[in-house]
Amino acid sequence: MRDVIIIGGGPAGLAAALTLGRAHRDVLLLDADEGRNATADAVHNLFGHDGTPPAELRRLAAEQVKPYESVELRRTPVPGAHRTPAGTFAAGDERARRLLLATGLKDDLPAIAGLPGLWGRSAFHCPYCHGHEVTGTRVSVIGAGPDRVRLALHLTRFTSGLTLSTHGAPLAPDARDLLARHGVPVRCEPITRLEGRSGRLDQIVYESGAPAPADAVFVKTTLAQRSPLAAGLGCAAFPDATVRVDEFCRTSVPGVYAAGDMARRATVPMPFAAVIAAAASGTIAAGALDQDLLSEDFALPAPFTP
Ligand SMILES: Cc1cc2nc3c(=O)[nH]c(=O)nc-3n(C[C@H](O)[C@H](O)[C@H](O)COP(=O)(O)OP(=O)(O)OC[C@H]3O[C@@H](n4cnc5c(N)ncnc54)[C@H](O)[C@@H]3O)c2cc1C
Numbered sequence: 001m002r003d004v005i006i007i008g009g010g011p012a013g014l015a016a017a018l019t020l021g022r023a024h025r026d027v028l029l030l031d032a033d034e035g036r037n038a039t040a041d042a043v044h045n046l047f048g049h050d051g052t053p054p055a056e057l058r059r060l061a062a063e064q065v066k067p068y069e070s071v072e073l074r075r076t077p078v079p080g081a082h083r084t085p086a087g088t089f090a091a092g093d094e095r096a097r098r099l100l101l102a103t104g105l106k107d108d109l110p111a112i113a114g115l116p117g118l119w120g121r122s123a124f125h126c127p128y129c130h131g132h133e134v135t136g137t138r139v140s141v142i143g144a145g146p147d148r149v150r151l152a153l154h155l156t157r158f159t160s161g162l163t164l165s166t167h168g169a170p171l172a173p174d175a176r177d178l179l180a181r182h183g184v185p186v187r188c189e190p191i192t193r194l195e196g197r198s199g200r201l202d203q204i205v206y207e208s209g210a211p212a213p214a215d216a217v218f219v220k221t222t223l224a225q226r227s228p229l230a231a232g233l234g235c236a237a238f239p240d241a242t243v244r245v246d247e248f249c250r251t252s253v254p255g256v257y258a259a260g261d262m263a264r265r266a267t268v269p270m271p272f273a274a275v276i277a278a279a280a281s282g283t284i285a286a287g288a289l290d291q292d293l294l295s296e297d298f299a300l301p302a303p304f305t306p
Helices: 011-022 054-065 147-155 174-183 227-232 275-296
Strands: 002-006 027-031 071-075 090-091 094-101 105-108 137-142 159-166 191-197 199-205 216-218 222-225 256-258
Touching: 002 275, 011 027, 011 071, 011 275, 027 090, 027 094, 027 174, 027 227, 054 071, 094 227, 094 275, 137 147, 147 159, 147 174, 199 216, 227 256, 256 275
Parallel strands: 002 027, 002 094, 027 071, 094 256, 137 159, 137 216
Antiparallel strands: 090 094, 105 222, 191 199
């Protein structure tokens, strides 16, 4: 019987494995190696590692876990996990006293031809990850909601080559005026396709009118859990698909913890998706898990009251 099975080896799972390895806990980390930012050239806004490619960051983190011999890393997808009648956890043939889910979120992209091939290279969602990278280039924010207008205004800091493309949706007159006052033109025709090569956008082709040369687009994605494991275990979730956890990353199911993009506290209004935040929550979850097990090992009072 292991102490902990961690499912998911992105920033959250790897950070947790490091903490638990340093705590000499017997840990199995199972990872399918399909991180949310896998297609991006580099991870930005990350203290100490700004500009490191995502795969390289994972390689470095896995390398640093290796010396901790009580941790085993296996590259494999986990189809299912369940709580046994004894209150332990099973994933395939493996058993553990506690389970940490760090399986991340996935982005369902808007249905625009050509977008999937550009995702993470010249199609983005987050100004903190890629705002600086589009400095001085031709950028289109796609969509017409208030959050899209806000994002377009945010990006005026980086470039004057900005357009809002509503993709056929109507734009409120006050939003149009606000954008006009700040020099942001609007195109309302539906987009036929995004054209580019090797992940680099060349132009936006509209149903009517001239195509617009462009270097990058920002789109709004729909978030979903990458894995159905949390739902299968019965973990309570928010309508935005994130799993509900407390300050110590405990889910509603005793013994099941969740960290990284996939989980948030009720006091945090939205998933704050960043590598450093995911890693931090993995570290917090691991500390809480270790203390929880310590209480069990020595029949001590629970370390944290709910
Ligand atoms: C295009 C893009 C670019 C981004 N750029 C940045 C950036 O520059 N800077 C930044 O801070 N953030 C960036 N982010 C956000 C960042 O990717 C996430 O915040 C971060 O990856 C979350 O880490 P995580 O460990 O929670 O999940 P993930 O990194 O998604 O890792 C989850 C892991 O769990 C595994 N997994 C899932 N289900 C199973 C299963 N059933 N069995 C086994 N393994 C499983 C997956 O294969 C994956 O390896 C970007 C996001 C996107 C979409």
